[in-house]
Amino acid sequence: MRDFQLPDLMHRVFDAIDASDDVRARLAQRDRVMEVQIVVRRDDGSLAVLPGWRVQYDTTLGPAKGGVRFHPEVSPTEVTELAFWMTLKCALMNLPFGGGKGGVKVDPKALSPIELERLARGYVRGIFEVLGPDDDIPAPDVNTNGRVMGWMADEYSIIERRRQPAAVTGKPICLGGSAGRVSATGQGALHVLDAWLARQDRAPAETRVAVQGFGNAGAHFASLAHAAGYRVVAVSDSSGAVVREDGLDPGPLRAFKADGGHLADYDGAGCKTVGGDALLALDVDVLALAALQNAVTEDNVGDVRAGTVLELANGPVSPGADGALREREVTVLPDILVNAGGVTVSYYEWIQGRTGDYWDADTVAGRLKTRMDRTAAQVLDLAEEAAIPPREAAYRIAVGRIADAIDSRGNSTYFSG
Numbered sequence: 001m002r003d004f005q006l007p008d009l010m011h012r013v014f015d016a017i018d019a020s021d022d023v024r025a026r027l028a029q030r031d032r033v034m035e036v037q038i039v040v041r042r043d044d045g046s047l048a049v050l051p052g053w054r055v056q057y058d059t060t061l062g063p064a065k066g067g068v069r070f071h072p073e074v075s076p077t078e079v080t081e082l083a084f085w086m087t088l089k090c091a092l093m094n095l096p097f098g099g100g101k102g103g104v105k106v107d108p109k110a111l112s113p114i115e116l117e118r119l120a121r122g123y124v125r126g127i128f129e130v131l132g133p134d135d136d137i138p139a140p141d142v143n144t145n146g147r148v149m150g151w152m153a154d155e156y157s158i159i160e161r162r163r164q165p166a167a168v169t170g171k172p173i174c175l176g177g178s179a180g181r182v183s184a185t186g187q188g189a190l191h192v193l194d195a196w197l198a199r200q201d202r203a204p205a206e207t208r209v210a211v212q213g214f215g216n217a218g219a220h221f222a223s224l225a226h227a228a229g230y231r232v233v234a235v236s237d238s239s240g241a242v243v244r245e246d247g248l249d250p251g252p253l254r255a256f257k258a259d260g261g262h263l264a265d266y267d268g269a270g271c272k273t274v275g276g277d278a279l280l281a282l283d284v285d286v287l288a289l290a291a292l293q294n295a296v297t298e299d300n301v302g303d304v305r306a307g308t309v310l311e312l313a314n315g316p317v318s319p320g321a322d323g324a325l326r327e328r329e330v331t332v333l334p335d336i337l338v339n340a341g342g343v344t345v346s347y348y349e350w351i352q353g354r355t356g357d358y359w360d361a362d363t364v365a366g367r368l369k370t371r372m373d374r375t376a377a378q379v380l381d382l383a384e385e386a387a388i389p390p391r392e393a394a395y396r397i398a399v400g401r402i403a404d405a406i407d408s409r410g411n412s413t414y415f416s417g
């Protein structure tokens, strides 16, 4: 397994913002990692022992914040990389959080619902001592959802012997979740795409979009983009892609998935199914990547025909592919901006949980739009002024904020927890 390494882009950004030696040293490595073995009693009476991690990359700006991933490929290196991106994302969005992430190496599709609940609760018991509303606040990520967050929040409250709604975000609304969190990642991405296309004078109706990944981030994005008048011509899940040249309505596809269907088996009017790789090569204006890391690498970047790549997933374009797209003048709208709607509404949920003052859906939607629009404008303006890609602009803003805090704190040895 390779170790986490700071991307080359960070060194360029350190130079561009004239970062101090303290800043370079502090951000070169994670603050803390906790590894646990989670013991889950299977329904057949056997025991599964599953490795899990929680990484706090940097907590200079506040408690660690970030999702928990259940996936067979999860590794400490991957969780560290995801926690690093969370650190930059929270800073870019000006949230009072550092970056964290969690993961369990498991195939959740092989677990029954009660086994999944045991796993979620066991994970919280395992990492309890690093968690807390002022220390580290988990949320959903790949293969975890509101239901899983509800179990995690409940387990946390049971151990503390008092209700702690701000200890976990992304919970169901009936358990203290926030209006708008479930669609927030897709909604935030749509705000960024709208902002970018408005600068190109391009209308949604003349914009063809393909979406890789049809889970929380991708399916909500596809539905919201369709509702906003974009022509969504293809969507995919891990089984394959559905294509409809005239545009498709993601609603029936979501219902099909909710009933346990795989998109490769979808048989809707005017739709055809193709392999997942074919989606990347479609002749579209926007390729929205909402599945996993490294969907586009140096091996397949030549297939991409879209003029804009929208990163809803974390790290879906490898650094090598990013450079190749830049040479071809394909604009990559970066993950730490595009998918930041999720953590932004998680922040709103944390505030609501701490204060007991719950906001209505319009209030959440309005605040999310204001923050996404403002941050997208900052990133796109800096990219234009400095003639750098939007990712580099986003990193400069984020690292600049963390750097100011590191330098202001001086010889601090404070870690959360």
Ligand SMILES: NC(=O)C1=CN([C@@H]2O[C@H](COP(=O)(O)OP(=O)(O)OC[C@H]3O[C@@H](n4cnc5c(N)ncnc54)[C@H](OP(=O)(O)O)[C@@H]3O)[C@@H](O)[C@H]2O)C=CC1
Pocket: 140, 141, 142, 143, 144, 185, 212, 213, 214, 215, 216, 217, 218, 236, 237, 238, 239, 276, 290, 291, 292, 293, 312, 313, 314, 339, 340, 342, 343
């Ligand atoms: N949930 C959130 O709030 C946030 C999520 N993100 C990021 O968005 C990405 C997706 O997360 P999320 O939507 O929550 O996860 P989900 O588990 O809800 O959905 C993941 C989707 O990706 C699909 N998928 C997996 N592998 C492939 C593949 N090779 N090709 C096509 N589709 C594939 C899955 O298919 P299948 O349905 O067949 O399993 C599923 O539809 C991740 O990178 C995550 O870190 C970022 C910010 C916030």
Ligand SMILES: O=C(O)CCC(=O)C(=O)O
Pocket: 065, 066, 067, 068, 086, 089, 137, 138, 139, 140, 141, 169, 170, 314, 339, 340, 342, 343, 344, 346
């Ligand atoms: O909602 C959150 O706190 C974090 C979501 C997340 O994991 C991410 O943005 O990648």
